[in-house]
Amino acid sequence: MTDAAPLGEDVRPRLARGVRMVESAAHGGRVLLAPERLFKPDPVAAAILELCDGRSLGEMIDALAARYTAPREKIAADVAALLRTLAEKRLMDLA
Amino acid sequence: MTTPSRGPDGIAGEPPVPLGLLAELTHRCPLGCPYCSNPLALDARAEELDTATWARVFREAAALGVLQLHLSGGEPAARRDLLEIVAAARAAGLYSNLITSAVGLDGKRLAGLAEAGLDHVQISVQDSDAAAADHVAHRPGAFARKAALARDTVALGLPLTINCVVHRGNIARIPEMVAMAAALGAGRVEIAHVQYHGWALANRAALMPRRDQVETAEQQVAALRERHRGGLVIEAVMPDYFSGVPKPCLGGWGRRSLNVTPTGLVLPCHAAQTLPGLAFWSVRDRPLAEIWRASPAFSAFRGTGWMREPCTSCPRRERDFGGCRCQAFALTGDARATDPACALSADHGRVAALAGVGADGPYRFRTHRGAGPGPAGEAERIPAPSCRASG
Numbered sequence: 309m310t311d312a313a314p315l316g317e318d319v320r321p322r323l324a325r326g327v328r329m330v331e332s333a334a335h336g337g338r339v340l341l342a343p344e345r346l347f348k349p350d351p352v353a354a355a356i357l358e359l360c361d362g363r364s365l366g367e368m369i370d371a372l373a374a375r376y377t378a379p380r381e382k383i384a385a386d387v388a389a390l391l392r393t394l395a396e397k398r399l400m401d402l403a
Numbered sequence: 404m405t406t407p408s409r410g411p412d413g414i415a416g417e418p419p420v421p422l423g424l425l426a427e428l429t430h431r432c433p434l435g436c437p438y439c440s441n442p443l444a445l446d447a448r449a450e451e452l453d454t455a456t457w458a459r460v461f462r463e464a465a466a467l468g469v470l471q472l473h474l475s476g477g478e479p480a481a482r483r484d485l486l487e488i489v490a491a492a493r494a495a496g497l498y499s500n501l502i503t504s505a506v507g508l509d510g511k512r513l514a515g516l517a518e519a520g521l522d523h524v525q526i527s528v529q530d531s532d533a534a535a536a537d538h539v540a541h542r543p544g545a546f547a548r549k550a551a552l553a554r555d556t557v558a559l560g561l562p563l564t565i566n567c568v569v570h571r572g573n574i575a576r577i578p579e580m581v582a583m584a585a586a587l588g589a590g591r592v593e594i595a596h597v598q599y600h601g602w603a604l605a606n607r608a609a610l611m612p613r614r615d616q617v618e619t620a621e622q623q624v625a626a627l628r629e630r631h632r633g634g635l636v637i638e639a640v641m642p643d644y645f646s647g648v649p650k651p652c653l654g655g656w657g658r659r660s661l662n663v664t665p666t667g668l669v670l671p672c673h674a675a676q677t678l679p680g681l682a683f684w685s686v687r688d689r690p691l692a693e694i695w696r697a698s699p700a701f702s703a704f705r706g707t708g709w710m711r712e713p714c715t716s717c718p719r720r721e722r723d724f725g726g727c728r729c730q731a732f733a734l735t736g737d738a739r740a741t742d743p744a745c746a747l748s749a750d751h752g753r754v755a756a757l758a759g760v761g762a763d764g765p766y767r768f769r770t771h772r773g774a775g776p777g778p779a780g781e782a783e784r785i786p787a788p789s790c791r792a793s794g
C-alpha cells in the first residue's frame with residue numbers, strides 16, 4: 309500500500325465511505341470527520357477535498373491551476389501527496 | 404493538515420470547544436456482561452428523553468462545536484425511535500456512530516438507519532470464541548447475531564469497528580480477535596481493557612489479567628499493527644494498573660466531550676456520577692451551551708487549577724490531566740487526588756497490589772431488573788465503556 313507508483317490523472321479520488329467534510333463555525337471552518345478521528349484541513353487542503361466529487365485527478369488539478377498561480381506540476385505534486393496521505397489513513401479512495 | 408485547535412483551557416472564562424457527545428439513549432440492554440459500564444441503578448424507560456428533546460440536544464451540541472455523536476446505551480436499538488434519532492443527528496450536521504451489541508437490530512433496520520444518514524457502526528464482540536463470547540454476554544446466540552450484523556454493515560457499505568473488551572478470561576486471544584475483526588470486514592478494531600468501575604470493580608479479581616499476560620498482549624498488539632499496517636486499524640487500550648502511566652482522561656475533563664444520560668443529565672464523563680458532591684444539570688431545564696459553560700460538574704475538574712502535587716508541577720499535566728478522576732476517587736476516596744495508576748502517586752502501591760489480585764473465578768453477571776444495590780454497593784455508578792485515549 310505504501311509503494312509510490314505515480315498517481316494516474318484518470319483516478320477519481322473520493323472521500324472513503326464514512327468520511328465526511330462539514331462546516332463548523334465553532335471550529336472556524338471545515339472539518340474532516342472519520343470514525344473516531346477528525347482533521348482540520350488548511351484552506352488549500354479543503355479546496356482540494358472539495359473537488360473530490362467524482363471528477364478525475366486531472367480535472368481536479370486543472371481546476372486548481374485555474375485558481376492558484378503555482379505551476380501545474382507543483383500543484384499536481386501537492387495534490388498527489390495530500391491524496392496519498394489521506395489514502396494511507398483510509399480517509400480517501402483512489403480508484 | 405492538523406488536528407483541530409482545542410480552544411482555551413476554560414480557566415479564564417471562555418470554555419473550550421467540545422468535539423464529541425455520547426448520547427446514552429437508554430439503559431435497556433438484552434445482554435449482561437460482567438464488566439458492564441452502565442450504572443448499577445438504571446434509568447427507567449418512562450423517564451427517558453423523547454425524540455424531540457434528543458433532536459434539540461443534537462442541534463444545540465452542533466452549535467456548540469460538537470462534531471461526532473456516539474449513539475450508545477444500554478442498547479440503542481431498544482429505542483423504537485432510533486431511526487428518527489439518527490435522522491435528527493444527520494439534520495443537525497453531526498457525524499453519527501452507532502454503538503451496538505447487535506442484539507435487537509437486524510440488517511433491514513440497519514439499512515433504514517444507513518438511509519437516514521448513519522455514518523458508522525461499532526459492534527461489541529465479547530470474544531473470538533463463540534461459546535466464550537456467549538458466556539460473557541450471558542446470552543446464547545449473541546455471537547452469531549453480532550457476526551451477522553457485522554456482515555450486514557459491510558454489505559451496506561458502512562464503515563465498521565469491532566470493539567473487544569479484554570480481561571483475564573480472553574486476553575490470550577487478542578490475535579484471534581483481530582483476525583475475526585479482519586474477517587468480518589472491519590476497518591477498525593478496538594482492543595480495550597476493562598475499566599474497573601461499577602460491575603467491573605465488583606468482578607475485578609475475576610477480570611484482572613496477570614502481568615505476564617499483559618506483557619504478552621502488548622507484544623502481540625505491536626506485531627499485529629505491523630502486519631495490518633495500511634489496512635485494519637488496531638486501537639489498543641491496556642490496563643493502566645500495570646504501566647505506571649495513567650490514561651489521559653478523554654482529552655481533559657470538560658474539555659472535549661460530554662455525555663447525556665437517558666434521562667437528560669449532562670455529565671463530563673460517563674462515570675462522573677460515581678463522584679460525590681457533583682451537581683449535574685439536565686437538558687430538560689437548560690440549554691446545552693449553558694450547561695457546558697457553567698455547570699458545577701463541568702467546572703469541578705476543568706483545566707489544571709484543581710490539581711494537587713505531584714500533578715501541579717508535573718510536565719505531563721496537560722497531557723493526562725492527572726489521570727482518571729473516577730479511578731482516583733474509587734481507589735483513594737479523594738476525587739482530587741493524583742490517579743493512583745500513576746507511578747508518582749503516593750497511593751500507587753495500592754494499584755500495584757491490586758494488579759496482583761487476579762484469580763480465576765466465576766463472574767457476577769450484571770442484572771437488569773430491579774435496579775437495587777449492586778454487588779459493589781449503592782454508591783457505585785456508571786463507569787466508562789472505554790475511555791479511549793484521545794487523539
Ligand code: SF4
Nearest residue numbers: 714717719720725745
Ligand atoms: S503526576 Fe499527575 S500529571 Fe503527572 S503523570 Fe502522574 S497523574 Fe499525570
Ligand code: SF4
Nearest residue numbers: 652672674727728790
Ligand atoms: S472515567 Fe475517568 S478517564 Fe474516563 S472520562 Fe471519566 S474521569 Fe476521565
